[in-house]
Amino acid sequence: MSKPKFAMYWAASCGGCEIAVLNIHEKILDVDANFDVVFWPVAMDAKYKDVEAMEDGSILLTLFNGGIRNDENEHIAHLLRKKSKILVAFGSCACEGCIPGLANFSPVKEIFDTAFSTISTDNPDNIRPQTHYAMPEGEITIPTLYPVLRTLDQVVDVDYYMPGCPPESHQIAAVIDLVIQVLQGKAELPPKGATIGAGNSTVCDECKRKRNEKTIKAFGRIQLIHADPELCLLEQGIPCNGPATRSGCDARCPSAGAQCIGCYGPAEGVVDYGARLIAAFASVIDSDKPEEIDRILDGLVDPAGQFYRFNLAGSLLKAAKPAWKSNGG
């Protein structure tokens, strides 16, 4: 009997998700034992046309990481949707935009200026990439950038979400185990649309730091504060995103002395991640006077970046207005 087919793809992402999958160590042999890996650009040679030639729905499981930033990303998202039975938005970029989604703060022109015309770039003729270029051998093309980055489910229907930047390897291993058990008839798949490979509560819930009532008179950046190693970081004025972030990482960052930056995305039931954090942070500020509140808030140097570091593309507003407005020039 032929094995069920497996695919993995990267769109606008950093490649960390692929590393996380390889980091499941010998479990990767289970993947090989149970699946026929048909498409995985980082690990094997396969062409888009090979995927195009496959029968619709013939790939059992596709892990799709990366956001949709250009027309190539979008094309492959549609293609893999068509060819896959189970499409998983894998990792923060596919789920909610992640770091590449931070570019949604800026219009495309600014992104290009920064990439090709700032002082750190040696580009005296100010050459910019062109999507089509005629060479003696024929025309060559590169993908066209869109005004904003979109999450996978803003482009195609998604079956499951697996958050994390990247997803923790033990969570990936558990999900692969589950799928194998499903294949053997020993388990059932979770309902469509479920978040898999993560917890249902918040990072605070898994965090071991001691908590008292939070009253904050000043926010400060972690490198400027001698933080008490036992005490909740937010209580010490260090902006920690634990209260809004989904559990699943065993509160790794706060255990290691760093604040949670929110890579597991919104906790169960949170509609807008940033809005939830605004509510949480504003609640613990210890002042009733507008001027003092403003002074305390000055300690949060980049609130939108703090609250939407991983989630801008997936948030209610999705992008800053200047980025939207670059649509169509």
Place this chain on the structure above:
Amino acid sequence: MTEETKSFEPTIIGFTCNWCSYRAADMAGTARMKYAPNVRLIRLMCSGRLDPTFVFKAFASGADAVLISGCHPGDCHYISQNYKALRRFHLMKRVLTQLGIEPGRLKLLWASAAEGAIFASEITKFVEEVRALGPLNWPQPGEQVSTPIMEEVTA
């Protein structure tokens, strides 16, 4: 004000608390005071119930501005929840500004149950301010970005 903004009727979502500001609005109504019809009021029990999500949702769904109102400081029926609303308001404004939404599109208004006239005149004033800012026109889901925009980014 341009011709376009003069004829523009802003849509404003207004959140009131049950005990003071909603009564102020009610009073303005029963006393037949005239004020601009652009505000759609949503009554909460208290301004402290105002989840910032409501504000973001309003903007994302097409509102041109959002009004948050509650009892005067010290008068909240749940003791100090309106101070929480105050702090959220300040923080929201900062975040919205970074997202390209002018701070003038979010207003906080304290009004007691007796201040129908103030409520009415503040709303009229707010509507004029938002009219001058023009429509926000936040893109709606569906009117998405599949159109490439290479013109301005290629050499």
